[in-house]
Amino acid sequence: MLPDTAHSFTVQDATVPFFTYEAHGTSYIYFDTSACIPPEPMINAMLALELLDSVTKKVVMINHRSPVGLLAKVEKFYDIETTQLEEGKLQLIFSYKEGISDQADLSQKQCAG
Secondary structure (H helix, E strand, C coil), X not given: CCCCXXXXXXXXXXXXXXXXXXXXXXXXXXXXXXXXXXXXHHHHHHHHHHCCCCCCEEEEEEEXXXXXXXXXXXXXXXXXXXXXXXXXXXXXXXEECCCCHHHCCCCCCCCCC
């Protein structure tokens, strides 16, 4: 799924590996939480979204299902494209919205219980 040019990088408090790569003038931050259980997908997604600071970057998340709690928190601050993948996995691509994404509160990294 990742291009050969992807390389890993460290994200503090992440529970899965993170990768970055360039394609068509866009920088991608990629991670896969499809084998994780809550709250790990939310935590990793919020950490990734903290790195999304321009329209030339996108976050690619692979998850085992739609992360409903995450989407409820962030969907109005980012453009989100979802694609159903093989094996039942879901790919979500988050894009920065100029003047809106910076207003997202990414400090609460778990669903309210």
